[in-house]
Amino acid sequence: MKRTLALLLLASLTAQAQAPKWPAITQQAKPWTRWWWQGSAVNRADLTRLLTEYDKAGLGGLEITAIYGVKGAESQFIDFLSPKWMDMLTHTLTEAGRLGLGIDVAQASGWPFGGPWVTPADASKYVAYKTYEVKGGAGLAEPVAFMQKPIANAVGHKVDLKQLADPVAANKNLQALALDQVRFEKPLPLQALIAYSDQGATEDLTAKVDAKGKLAWTAPAGATWTLYALFQGGHGKQVERAGPGGEGDVIDHLSKPATEHYLAHFDKAFVGHNVKPIRAFFNDSYEVDDAQGEANWTPQLFAEFGRRRGYDLRQHLPALFGKASADENQRVLTDYRETVSELLLENYTQTWGAWAKTHDALIRNQAHGSPANILDLYAATDIPETEGENLTRIKFASSAAHVAGKPLTSAETATWENDHFLSKLSDVKKAVDRMLLGGVNHVFYHGTAYSPAAAKWPGWLFYAAVEFNPQNPFWTDFGKLNQYTARCQSFLQAGQPSNDVLLYLPQSDAYTRPGKVLLQHFDGIDHGFKGLPVEATSELLLAKGYGYDFISDKQVLDVKNAGAALATSGGARYQTLLVPDAHLMPLLTLEQLLRLATNGATILFQNQTPADVPGLGNLENRRVNFQKLLAQFKFKDSQGGVRQATVGKGRVLLGPDVDQLLAKAGVRRETLVDNGLQFIRRGRAGGHTYFLANWGDQPVAAWVPLATAAKSAALYNPMTEQNGLAAVRATAQGTPEVYVQLAPGETCLLDTNEAAATGPGYPYHTLAAAPQPLAAPWDLSFLMGGPELPAKQQVRDLASWTTLAGEAGQKFSGTAAYTTTFAxxxxxxxxxxxxxxxxxxxxxVQLNGQLVATLLGPVYQVYLPKYQLKPTNTLTVTVSNLMANRIEDLDRSHVDWKVFYNINMAAKLKENRGADGLFTAEKWAPQESGLLGPVTLTPASVGAPAQ
Known part of the structure; x- marks a missing residue:
């Protein structure tokens, strides 16, 4: 097949041509890190010293999170938000500003929001219920009462509830107690007592119960009555990992007064201090209901439910607790969950965001884990933040950012890579790449523990598995990872999202599913939507190369027509909206989809149109209107098993096959995924930016097709920093292809242009012959690390220094240099x-005294141009290993380095847990370390690829 070839060759370029330029690296483009202030035991000198270290390593900013302390440092503890704590914060803000670093601050010491100033009235709550049977003509002999069962859970030890004072914040030594959840045995206040007869009658008896629980009521004759008594309990959840002065009850996230009272404490602490340099306040996920029970109640719930749902929940308590008909149970449960979702959005997230603006600050929020539509919570956040390893989970935060027009999506990154002290920079790079592919463009490492200069190695550490600290040997090469991440994010923070499909999130189908508890917590597809058709559909879109963003019912209502396209409230444009086999849909959502289609849009329904509306309020009227809307879809058979209905200027497509639906809608997939590549794409004026990753175990050297128009493209390698104009050609169909070379684990940025361009070409390499071993002897010198530096030696056969350097090498964590000469x-x-x-x-890698590359893996190779070589050359390879071998030696020697309050170095893997349940490396064998080879040189030519 004849193809039009438009190759940009290195040899044909003029001397005046300018190379493509990397975007400027800003503070925001650099990766940031979570900065643990353990016990808030910080001082000005170490704060300045560490901030300087972080700046030199290429970090852009830090998020201060005050947490539990270190044993032995109690005299240095500083209470959270105390005047001294505020002085330390002010010093940090001043020094960070001097160095050009940004600062965010977590809005609690630990997480979730809570502390000693949270009163019982503002603390998280739960509902308990009890039923009574009363025959007609009889009364209730027993009191209407509920005694709360006591709970006293702590981290790492048992605690005697009888030894605890009420309220919890009144107790001494809360750092050592490390309380997780506390409920005292006490009678709970009655919220409602409702009687339901077997004849369908209902009576509210709440006002007829006296202070002792005595009910003054005789059941009407002729029926048997079931009485539902609801009681309000204190959930008892304590702030997790709290530092001194931050221990206490978690707030009631469903109550606006509770949120306002909580934030007012910060206003009081801030008086007299300049906190304007704080960029954003941060919330580290919901995590209220990882204790016993759930925070499923707020004092105003009945009133809020009635206002929002249009009926009195007290008339349907049996359905709330799954004791009515299956249909009524599901509808009332859905309405209850929808109400909780709205309260969490309005009374917590939006209230918090409005408060932050009074301090000229943003909010950064991890909404996942909430009992709510997390797309709406993320959309109400200035910087939505995610975490995890599943791309569909990551996309919830980035989708909300894209749809709502938020420029940044952040991510808690590399939280648990392997286990403690086994995390390689190549592992972290893959974690970063995963986030970028999921739409994140603002990485936060998890995390960096403040550690004073006086602390013995390994210093102060956090219990998650990756320690981004100067005492970690990989810090030597950490700056390269930060430079790489900054290069990537400098592109991915620019332009606009460029996805074609809005994927409707069937929240109502999720809400209607009963569970063991009242609430349902959402954390991506796997938690809340598992088993629903949207799970398989979202994974299919990823695998097939369709760019998409999730969208909620609330967000759908703000979508506008833009010709045949769809424009969201944030200005992003999409070709179509896909409803993934949803059974239930709110009436307002269906009305909006019909309106969009009528005005020119294409709307897709996978497998079926929704059959019904969710919820109970005004049900029959809503159902009638819903069916009238569906009746306007006059589907007719079309090609490929797709049925089509013309609606006004637009159309509605229906079919079981997502590929066929999207093809019929004119949506093109990025077939580059068939080459084993993963991608994310952003748009800009006149072109697009692609981030491509090769996660396979084989190199990719291929012509890669693009689904967007392009006559030229600049290729950037964010690790090697090479760039140039890519080889671009047009297929017979007129679509562009770009030549890409990527080693396993390697990535690139492709900046396409719809117009032709001239400039230096990208330096593609073609291997010209077989590898030649570089077999000369190596001088091995240990440069820095500990516990001691092994002796220098000459090595003829490369092997792990744990073998070459004997016992000293087995214990050594640090950096060593391998030097050789070659012709x-x-x-x-x-x-x-x-x-x-x-x-x-x-x-x-240094060649003849010049640094040529820092290599993080998984492939360790670098191109050496001929002009850099001399007749005789000196090659130095400086290798850093991990903390593991030195930690192993400490554990074998029973040196107590685990000196932390609260959670004291938990292990991710059970094989790394000792008899006390904590992490231990005592049984580890020394980890391979150093240059292992074989080292080879392979002749290569540079130039444009063959056609």
């Missing part, structure tokens, strides 16, 4: 590909 290889090559083989774990 310039013979042959006509443009240069040589230096491959280090296996490396444990990161390496810096």
């Amino acid at each position: 310039m290889p013979e042959g006509p090559a443009d240069g040589w590909l230096l491959n280090l083989g296996r490396v444990a774990q990161s390496a810096r």
Whole structure:
């Protein structure tokens, strides 16, 4: 097949041509890190010293989170938000500003929001219920009462509830107690007593119960009555990982007064201090209901439910607790969950966001885990933040940002890579890449513990598995990862999202599913939507290369027509909206979809149109109107099993096959995924930016098709920093293809242009012959680390330094240099590909005294152009390993380095847990370390790829 070829060759370029330029690296483009202030035991000198270290390493900013303290440092503890704590914060803000670092602040010491100033009235609550049977003509002999069962749970030990004072904040030594949940045995206040007869009658008896629980009521004759008594309890959830002065009850997130009272405490603490440099306040996920029971109640719930749902919940308490008909149970439960979702959005998230604006600050929020539509919570957040390893989960935060027009999506990144001290920079890079592919463009490492200069190695640490601290040997090469991330994010923070499909999130189908508890918590597809058709559909879209964003019912109402396209409230444009086999849909949503279609849009229904409306209020009227709307879809058979209904200027498509639906709608997938690549795409004036990743175990060197128009493209390698105009050609169909070379684990940025461009070409490498071993002896010198530096030696056969350097090498964590000399290889090559083989774990390569590359893996190779070589060359490879071997030595020697309050170094993997249940490396064998080889040189030519 004849193809039009438009190759941009290196040899044909003029000397005056300018290379493509990297975007400027801003504070925001650099990665940030969570900065743990353990016990808030900080001082000015160490704050300045560490901020300087972080700046040198290429971090852009820090999020201060005050948490539990370190044993032995009690005299240095500073109470959260105390005047001294505020002085330390002010010093940090001043020094960070001097260094050009940004600062966010967590809005609690630990998480979720809570503390000693949270009163019982403002603390999280739950509902308990009890039923009584009364025959007609009889009364209720027993009192209407509920005694709360006591709970006293702590982290890492048992606690005697009898030894605790009420309220919890009144107790001493809360750091050592490390309380997780406390409920005292006490009678609970009655919220409602409703009688239901077997004849369908209902009576509200709440006012007929006296202070002792005595009911003054005789059941009407002729029926048997079931009485439902609801009581309000204190959930008892305590702030997790709280530091001094931050311990106490978690707030009632459903109550606006509780949120306002909580935030007013910060206003009081801020008086007299300049907090304007704080960029954003942060919330570390919901995590209220990871204790016993759930925070499923607020004092105003009955009133709010009636106002929002249009009927009195007290008339349907049996249905709320699953004791009515299946249909009524589901409808009332859905309405209850919808009400809770709205209260969490309005009374917590939006109230918090409005408060932050009074301090000229943003809010950064992890909405996942909430008993709510988390798309709406994320959309109400200035910087939505996600975490995890599943791309569909990550996309909830980025989808909300894209739909709502938020420029940044952040991510708690690399929380648990492997287990403690086993996390390689290549692991972290893959975690970063995963976030970028999911739409994140503002990475936060998790995390960096403040550690004073006086602390013995390994210093102060956090219990999650990756320690982004200067005492970690990988800090030597950490700056390269930060530079890489900044290069990527400098592109991905620019332009606009460029996804084609809005994927409707069937929240009502999720709400209607009963569970063991009243609430349902949402954390991406896997938690809340597992087993619903949207799960498979979202994974299919990813696998097939369709760019999409999730959208909620609330967000759908703000979508506008833009010709045949759809424009969201944030200005993003999409070709279509896909409803993934939803059974239930709110009437307002269906009305909006019909309106959009009537005005020119294409709306897709997978498998079926929704059959019914959710909820109970005004049900029959809503059902009638719903069916009238559906009746306007006059579907007719079309090609490929897709049925089509013309509606006004637009159309509605129906069919079981998502591929066929999207093809009929004119949506093109990015078939580059068939080459084993993963991608995310952003748009800009005149072109697009692609971030491509090769996660396979084989290199990719191929012509890659694009689904967007392009006559030219600039190619950027964010790790090597090479760039140039890519080879671009048009297929017979007129679609563009770009030549891409990516090693396993490698990524690139492709900046396309709909117009032609001239400039230096990208330096593609073609291997010209077989690899040649670099077998000269190596001088091995240990540069820095501990517990001691092994002796220098000459090495003929590369192997782990745990073997080469004996017992000292087995214990050593740090950095060593391998130096050798070699003659310039013979042959006509443009240069040589230096491959280090296996490396444990990161390496810096110097040739003739000049740094040529920092290699993080999984492939350790760098191209050496011929002009850099001399007749005789000196090659130095400086390798850093992990903390593991030195930690192993400490544990074997029973050195107590785990000196932390609260959670004291929990292990991710059960094989790494000792008899006390805590992490131990005592049984580990020494981890391979150093340059393992084989090291080879392969002749290579540079130029445009063959057609």
